[in-house]
Amino acid sequence: xxxxxxxxxxxxxxxxxxxxxxxxxxxxxxxxxxxxxxxxxxxxxxxxxxxxxxxxxxxxxxxxxxxxxxxxxxxxxxxxxxxxxxxxxxxxxxxxxxxxxxxxxxxxxxxxxxxxxxxxxxxxxxxxxxxxxxxxxxxxxxxxxxxxxxxxxxxxxxxxxxxxxxxxxxxxxxxxxxxxxxxxxxxxxxxxxxxxxxxxxxxxxxxxxxxxxxxxxxxxxxxxx
Numbered sequence: 175x176x177x178x179x180x181x182x183x184x185x186x187x188x189x190x191x192x193x194x195x196x197x198x199x200x201x202x203x204x205x206x207x208x209x210x211x212x213x214x215x216x217x218x219x220x221x222x223x224x225x226x227x228x229x230x231x232x233x234x235x236x237x238x239x240x241x242x243x244x245x246x247x248x249x250x251x252x253x254x255x256x257x258x259x260x261x262x263x264x265x266x267x268x269x270x271x272x273x274x275x276x277x278x279x280x281x282x283x284x285x286x287x288x289x290x291x292x293x294x295x296x297x298x299x300x301x302x303x304x305x306x307x308x309x310x311x312x313x314x315x316x317x318x319x320x321x322x323x324x325x326x327x328x329x330x331x332x333x334x335x336x337x338x339x340x341x342x343x344x345x346x347x348x349x350x351x352x353x354x355x356x357x358x359x360x361x362x363x364x365x366x367x368x369x370x371x372x373x374x375x376x377x378x379x380x381x382x383x384x385x386x387x388x389x390x391x392x393x394x395x396x397x398x399x
Contacts, residue, residue: 177344177365179390181383182207182240184348185231186222187370194234196374203379207240207262209348209368212255214245217269218318225258232259240368242291242348244318245269249277256284264289264312264346268296278307289346293318298332305341310366315359316349325350330362337363353382357391 183205188196197208210231213222232239238261245251248265255263263286270277281288290301291312301311313332316323326349333345347359348368356367369386376382 177342178206179360179387180206180344180366181373181386182209182346182366182368183373183379183383184209184211184368184370186211187374189374193231197231197235199379200373201236203373203383205237205373205383207238207366208235209370210239210241210260212241212243212245213318217246217266218244225254228255228258228260235259238262240264240289240346242289242312242368243269244291249273249280252277252280252284256286260284260286262287262289262310264291264310266291266293266318267300268293271300274300275304278304282307289344291318291348292332294326294329298336301336302339305336305339305343308343310344310346311336311341312346312348313364314349315347315351315355323349325352325355327355327358330358333359333362333364351386353385353389356386357389361391 183200211222213220215221239259240262241255241260243265246269248269267290287309289310289312290308293314313329315326315329344366345364346366347364351367351369352372373379373382
């Protein structure tokens with residue numbers, strides 16, 4: 175198994191008054207994906223953007239849109255966000271515990287790469303029977319809904335468990351990613367990283383992104399490409 179290390183700057187930390195230039199800045203720095211957080215004020219106590227903004231972002235983006243839905247009833251929105259331009263589309267297991275299999279099928283049917291996210295208190299055991307249908311597991315290393323939180327290393331055993339089960343899809347970590355935390359995440363088996371404040375708040379985004387790659391600690395399951 176060889177998975178590339180991917181860095182996805184979080185637009186939540188960008189300057190929303192200059193979104194087009196912020197997208198271009200991330201791409202020029204060497205970002206792999208744009209991470210787009212969608213929050214509904216119900217599943218998480220915050221609001222962000224909706225389908226029209228995702229659609230506008232898609233028109234000017236030169237790299238894939240990694241859309242993270244932190245919303246209730248995610249299955250009802252799968253097609254809408256797929257049509258808006260998502261390339262990778264993730265929903266929270268906790269938002270679909272009553273109808274997880276049906277929700278997963280709705281997301282798979284969109285044609286987008288499908289991710290399933292879990293908040294820090296949520297384990298990954300329930301995902302195990304479905305891992306062959308999940309393109310990416312998003313392990314939240316902060317509580318979903320707000321940027322700028324501190325990294326929670328106690329979530330890393332979930333990453334190790336997924337790899338121990340033989341999961342060979344992407345494992346994304348979102349929350350508190352910096353040059354101080356990315357090494358332990360890659361050592362655990364993660365290969366995709368959402369970084370908001372660390373990148374968009376840096377004096378030089380190219381230098382900050384390069385430093386993330388420099389601090390990767392490779393294990394047998396991951397190669398940098």
